[in-house]
Amino acid sequence: MLTLDSRVQPAPGVVVRESGDELVVVAPAQGKYLVLNRTGAAVFRHINGETPLRDIAGALSQDFQAPVDRVQADVLHLAAQLLERGMIVLTEG
C-alpha cells in the first residue's frame, strides 16, 4: 500500500522527455503515456527509489511555497496514478 513513507522508483523501461515546462512519461511495455505539468514533473524528478514520498512533499512544499499537507496529498495522488499505470514501482526493503 502506498503511504507517505513509501519509497518508489521509475519502473524499468520507463522513458521521460522534457517538453517545455511539462514532462512526457512513457511506459512502452505497458503502452501507457502520461503528461505531467510543472508540478508533476518536479515530483517525478525527485522519485529515485530512496527518498520517501513524505520527504519529496516536504522539499516541494518549500520549493513551491505551498502548505505541506496539500503537497503531501498531491504527491500521494500522483504517485498512485503513476503506480497504477506501471510507471513507477515500490522500492523493496
Place this chain on the structure above:
Amino acid sequence: MSTLEIGGISLALEGPEDWLVPLDAAWATWNGPEPGMPVQLLPDATLPAPAGPYFEARPRFADGVCYLEAPGFAGVIALAEGKAALRAHPAATASDLSYFVRTVMALAAFEQGTLLVHGAGIVHHDVAYVLYGLSGSGKSTAATLSTGQPVLNDDLLLLRPATPGWEVHATPFGRRRHPEVTAAPLRALLRLVQAPQDALEAISSAQALAELVANSPVVNADVARAPLLLQRWQTVLQEIPAYRLHFRKANTFWEVIDAHFG
C-alpha cells in the same frame, strides 16, 4: 521475389508464389527500383493452425529484435542483421502476411529516419493534414467526409523529413482516394476528437508528443527505441503545428481548418 517501396523504404518479399501473388496484386503500384531488405515468408506446416487473425499478435522486443508471435505464426525481425522472417502455418491469409510486412515496414522506416503514424492523410490545397488517432477515433470517417480530396491513406501514413519540414507519403495499408497523389508537404497534425461542434483546440507540445507516440505503431512498444521515438517526434513538432480537431460527422471541419491555416 517482389518489392514493396513506401516513401523510399524498400522491402524485398520472398516466399512461395501462392503467397506472393495476392500481395503483388494488392501492392502492384508499390514496386520500387531498389530490392531493399529481404522479408522471408516461409510456410511451416509443423506450426499449429492459426487460432485467430495474426494482427491480434503484439510485438515483443529483446535486444533490438522484434518477435511477433501467435498460434500459427512465428515472426522475427532483426534489423541489425538485415533480416526479417515469418514462419507461418500454410493456412495463413494474405491479410496475415500483410500484417507482418507492415510490422517490418514500421521498424525499417524508423531505422531510416522516418515515422509511421496511425492517421488519415488528406491533401487539401496541395498540402497534407494528418488526422491522427487510434482505432475508432474517426480517421476513416473524416477521410470519407472529405469528398473529392486526395486521401493518401485513411489509416497509416509515412512521414519523411523534407526541406523544409516534413512530407507525408501514402501507404497501401488502408483505403485511398486519388491514388495518383502519393505524397504532399505536411501542414499540420490534428488529433481527432468526435464532438458536437467543429473546433481546433490548442494543446501543449508535451500533450501532442505523448499522443503522437501513442499513435506510432510497433516502435512505441520497444523500450530501446522509445527515447529516439520521443526525440524524433519532438523534432517534427518543432516545425509542424499540432492541435486537437473536434469534429462532428460532417465535412464542415474543413471550414475550421481553412479559417486557421488559410
